Amino acid sequence: MDHWYSINNKSVDLPYDFFLSLMWKGVDQLYEKADIFLKTIDLSSNNLTGEIPTEIEYLFGLISLNLSRNNLNGKIISKIGNFKSLEFLDLSRNHLSGKIPSSLAHIDRLTWLDLSNNQLYGKIPIGTQLQTFSASSFEGNSNLCGEPLDIKCPGEEPLKHQVPTTDAGDDDNSIFLEALYMSMGIGFFTSFVGFIGSMVLLSSWRDTYSKFLNALILRIFNWWKH
Template sequence: MAMLSAKRGIDMHSLCSNKVSKMSLVRCIRGRMIQIQIASNGWELNATTKQVLSLSNNKISGMLPDLSVFPSLRILNLASNNWRNTLEYQIADEVSDDWVPPFQLQELDLSYCNMDSRFPNWLQKQNNLSFMYLSNVGSLPPTPSWFWGKLQTLVSMTISNNNLTGRIPNLEINLTNYPEIDLSSNQLEGAIPSFLLQTAALHLSNSKISDLASFYAKKVSLTFWEGVDQFYKNPDMFLKSIDLSSNHLTGKIPTEIGYLFGLISLNLSRNNLCGEIISNIGNFKSLEFLDLSRNHLSGRIPSSLAHIDRLTWLDLSNNQLYGEIPIGTQLQTFDTSSFDGNFNLCGEPLDRKCHGEDPAEHPVLTIKSGDENSIFLEALYMSMGIGFFTGFIGLVGSILLLPS
């Protein structure tokens, strides 16, 4: 539940994680009170004042209550249940697709609810949403353009694992709350629209994104250098996490990405990126997680990478990098698996020595000053012995050669 549910004065009932299996709703005659009876326990609430309704993580398989009787509802959590038929049909039970809910939600969680391939069009009338979670709701149809406009009020959105198809439109919208957006494990394709650079965290892994062109956008580059475009104010400081792993990215890593100074996590693994690692990667002074593995990157590892002191996770494996691993405070502390699959890399922490490294110097024998006199005496005695022996041989030889 969001923080809102804990604030004083909010009228709420929560039945989260109770394994409730049956649910029935009886409306009172005047429509002001409803009684929800769960199993053998009675539970009464005043529908006109309730702001929070949370029934998540149960095993409810009955029909959904008529949500039209909750005009004050602000938080609705129906996640992880087994609603009869499809949830979208029940929410708009016996009404047209133009159904307008009487409430304005601030938080909505329908995760793991079967939407039966129907997009919740009633969300178009929800103008105050801060938190929205729609993960694992089935194979949703292509997302309508109006849906992306809802990001302008959001703080967090997850719509992962839904087989969403199509492209994300490049709209001119202002994400003032710098939301965390998770669109992973879908079938989205094409380029990343530049308005998503206004997020605090962008997760688009396991999709079909193929273009990083938004990082070249003129508006973005102007913002980095001059701050002249208020429309994209300071994305370099607010964007903390990018996950574009397991997509169809090709080409070089754009150098402009190096100006996202606030990045803490960058994952571009399992793509088809080529060229060199950007030389200004050392600009990521706050970077803690970097994964560029399983691409086709070549060239040397930039020396600036060795100066990122906060780096705790590094994976450059299975590329075509070569040369000596730069020496610094961090790179030599990582396991060799961080560099595996780059057969022309050398230097610590790998066992492969680089060509041209100075061979190990042999130890030079040194003589202590206290031993100098003894060495001199030994040499003197040796020379005297050799001289005596030579003179003795000469004397004996001359005697033998004298005539008898």
């Protein structure tokens, strides 16, 4: 952590370490850089007021942070993305305002998020993580927009369905196949009409075709009988 000191009317940023003295079984033990051991903060439902302390952003080892159901106001700390190990974040049911920090989208381990029922506004940052949560994680903020909410931000247009385009080669092939099938149909129809017409108009054709059918039927009958 860093702390500001005033020396000769000049502000100087001097580092200092955070120590924790813990009495355990009658033994006083001193822990250096104890902030890295803090994994969970749950101060929910305590009627807390004021803004979220910016000093909390130095607790790099946090895995779970629950400040829900209080009366906190102000903005979400801008460097919340420093919590690279954060898996659980619940800031719901407060009076937080402002935009959702873009750094929040950079926390890859986040598996639970609830920012609902605040006074947040603007577009939900786009990232690999935030859009995977349900809309319930952001509802209750009347001026929030963007995915996963079903509310378009001003100036955004819904995606239009594009009609697949076909190249000239596909068009040529389609025209060729249509012409082929049409010519085959016309040819079959012409042959069939010509055959039937010949049978009707020419008696010799009828006699020949009748004898052919009788011989074919007799041959099939003899083959089946043997």
